Amino acid sequence: MIKTKSKNQFPLKDLLTKYGSQPVISSVGKDYTYWQLFKLVQRATKRFDNNSEKIIKLTENDPLKFITDFLAIVQTENYPLIGSFITDQFDLKIKDLTTETFFFGLTSGTTGEPKVYRRNWLSWKKGFDCCRKLFNLDAVQSIATSSPLTTSLGLHTLMLAIYLGKKFYLIDNIHQLNSLSGDACLFSVPTFLLQSSNNHNIPPNNLRTIFLGGGTLTSQGIKKIKQQFSQAKLFEFYGSSETSFISWQDITNGKFKFSAGQLFPNTQVSIGLQQEIIVTSPYLFSGYLAQTPPKNWVTDDLGFLKKNHLFLLGRKADLIDHGGNKVAPLEIETAASDLCQKCVAFGVEDQVYGQKIALLMIKPITKKQLQKKLAQRLEKFKCPNIYLVTNEIPLTSNLKISRSQLAQAYRNGEYDEI
Template sequence: MTKDKWQNELQMIKNNRFIDRLTNYGSRVALQIGTKSYCYQELMTLAAEQAKAFESTSEIIWIETEDPLAFTISFLAVQLSGNFPMIGGNDQEIELQSLQITRTPFFIGLTSGTTGGAKVYYRDWKSWETGFKHIHQLFNFEQLEMIMTSSPLTTSLGLHTLCLALYLGKTFMKIDDVAILKMVDVPTTLFTVPTFLLKQIDMLTVSPHLKSVIFGGGQLSVHMLAQLRPKLKTVELIEFYGSSETSFISFQSLKHGKTDLSVGHLFPEVKIAIDNHHTLTVKSPYLFGGYLSSTKSSQPKQWVVDDLVAYESGRLYLLGRQSDMIDHAGNKVSPHDIEDIAKAYCQACVAFGVADPLYGQAIALLMVDPSHKSVLQKHLAQALPKYKWPQIYLRTEHIPLTKEMKLSRTQLATAYEKGEFDAF
């Protein structure tokens, strides 16, 4: 491409700080797709060509593709055209025409729906840019050449990793198989969730060029870390805690192991308040722009998180989710109390509430490869008060996860109501 043509393409770029930054990286490799690479100049040219197809501006354009190249080009093209990209699965049945835009977003997203129905939200550019600057310093990203993720780009973690890589002028790569990790030949970090590596742990071998793995999307347990550590001896392991609405809340290095329930120290500029019921309120520059609805949308100054937490000696501890609590006969039951006992009698287990006309919610216990039900029931009876005993015992070959590789007790309850699990 001639210099003049490249400059003409740049004229299409509007007042967008993210896009402007990408144009400065020129011949650096932006995307690695299998054996083929695309430099930043190629990427911006492809996006500019696609942007010409949009006839209107200030409209929501839903990006549904999971293909990394097509997704990235579409995301950039929608922004170049003056429209607003929306990410998320098309199974949510969101009516775009009903969404009223009251300000200019960086993108519009869908929450994962692990605590109920998915919600449509704003994310502005400044909130992510502020976080990107801190991540670059805290996690020593100056040395890196490549940033990977295993999360779908239509999720908050996946898109966050893509935009972070592009913002820093690094090479981005989306992976679906851990086998890629042993072939890494440049300094690299991986953003992932623990279940991605654990599901393929027998095949997990990593290159010495994999410098760090950053876990998000769900709490990493002490047991999970013990399984992963032998496979990642030379890799720096980091865990962060946050959500679509809050972005980063806390983080911790796992170099010296992990304290049970701990999610580390507060991320820079994050302020928190915790009430007597362990409800967490977050105030930070990384908050989202609010939910969209057909009637109104407001910019939150702080956010009440669904999780129950404690804060001691400068560390945040995750006690559970409010939405996970089972409302059984007027009692609030933590599923973790049941799971801590039941896990000795199966490969994996999850307790959750299901609708019940007498108790409000009955307690269901779903197990993988369960054994000795009578012994388990005796142990539960000895360790827990009667109102915490499960009324429903179920078996499954594996615990279903969302496409973001998260556990959703709400979705498990729906699956139970559809008869997808066998009684045990």
């Protein structure tokens, strides 16, 4: 049975009254209205009513089943634990609950072991209301994502679409963009579109706006995406599971070096002693397990502010300790971006320097040309010591780059030196 929730819980019944006959989910070529989704959720609640465990693990499965189960768990005053993999190490107890808990999620683990975080509904609602106004989302009919629903970006996009009365699409290949109805927007990561940048056989589609996060786009990357989606406006956003949006920028016509854009409305950022980014906003998460809600959040990234504009220097964990100098991989990658098709810089252990700088590339110019060009663009201690070539740069299951995994692959002899 669907129960009446507090104002800090997802208002499914209110949305049903407002949008009842409108399509809300498109799954396997079939559209479901709010009324039809509501009936599916009602049916699913029978499995979760009077559940003694309260916290129910929910992993990726059939998208429609995931959506109905997620909503049914929430509406029966239980709590979903979301993740692409959930082991017994994440053993949540009733004591971990608060009345404000909307769901539990897992961080991606790209900077360490995945952590369980707690999110409340009002923190997302405030962000959704802000996105609606800031990006004129009332003008679109469909909202799509390529990110799995078990990721914070995928689930965030799903709930944004349902809350705003838009038809939601989950896509896993570039050609599915042609199925989007009406004016549409896409929330994705750069790698999803850049992997398909060599495919020029995509006919015109209704995609009008593209929001990209989870990776820093180079000028070359922006150019490739614009060539393929010339009719769409491009926005880049910066944030995390813990913070939601921190900053955003219109990159349709390019962007400044290292730019992460202007701060999201009502968001404040300060810079720590070691250039760490400290965020205060109404969109913050409610803390990790056994933690009280934080007043601010120190991200894993380093950066600086200039006139309310945020610039990123890379992740603290990714900094390369080369001879006592802290080198940001992003600076090397930016300098080399036009010298190859794609590149990633990372550190590899070295007894003399602590770490040497490795640069892994797809279709680079010659090593001699690389060394000459980079010597002109970078300080001497920032120039790569090792030049590697590959046909493909591997990604994690969340379509992100893990520099620690690349370093391990190098140690295993998986890449050829130029």
